[in-house]
Amino acid sequence: MYHAIFVSPWPWWVAGPTLGLVVVLTAWLGGKGLGVSTAYGSVCAAASRLPFFRQRQFHEPWRVWFVAGLPLGGLAAAALGGWFAPGLAYGSLDALTGGSLAARAGLLFGGGLLVGAGARWAGGCPSGHSLVGIAQGSVASLAATVGFMVAGVAVFNLLVAVLGG
């Protein structure tokens, strides 16, 4: 049992319903439709007086608590699975960037910039839009998710072509 929960990889038909269950539990026990990306705006709101960050959704403490839990969950998964070994390795991206940490950092930071701006422009990320939004039948959420996927496939394959992976 321990092995099945903490060590061996979860097949998609276990992983997906578990994520869906956390979404439903957060609504049933917490009363909120979960979402991650807005909390990044909460961090900006704490340090900035820009009008954009005065909007109500950036001043809801539960969002910050929720995202603070995410690294704890990741840590638990890695520690209980027996593979916690902090480092800068990042899978096949290491080879794709020729082993250069600077190139990797630039790609991750630059990608992050687009992710952050895109999430605010779209009004959500894969958690708030693709899970919570589509599950409520939101057309905007479906459109955003199609956008995530279409641009993701296009840009990824362009990147591989350019870097020669």
Added chain:
Amino acid sequence: MKGRRFLVFGALFGFALSRARVTDYDTIAGMFRLTDLHVVGVIGSAIATAAVGFWLLRRSGNRTATGQPIELRAQPWHMGAVWGGLTFGGGWALSGACPGTALAQVGEGKLAALFTVGGILGGTYLYGRVRSRLGTPAAPARAAAAAS
């Protein structure tokens, strides 16, 4: 600060993201290469599960276990969903991570994800700066509280 119990929900979500392997760069790369449909299966079955759960909650009057109203509103249509979605997708392809998985990765010890988290914070701030200068809040301002 109010809402401390959401730390537990966040930890459960982060744990599930990690066990689902969506925090793994190679798994996300497999999705974008269209060679591995694991992530598509994960997202699809997560949506189906959540949809059934929301339907059950609606049937019982959209109340929490303790009788409080549930704040769940679908985001109304706006074109930003398309343009923002495409922008986000490009960044997802470059970094292999989204706002949730990047934070779970940091906890897993994948410290390179700190660059991603920094980038996401920067991108969020830059968008807010541009929007503030334009003098108009983002289209989904009111509804963003529900679905973001």
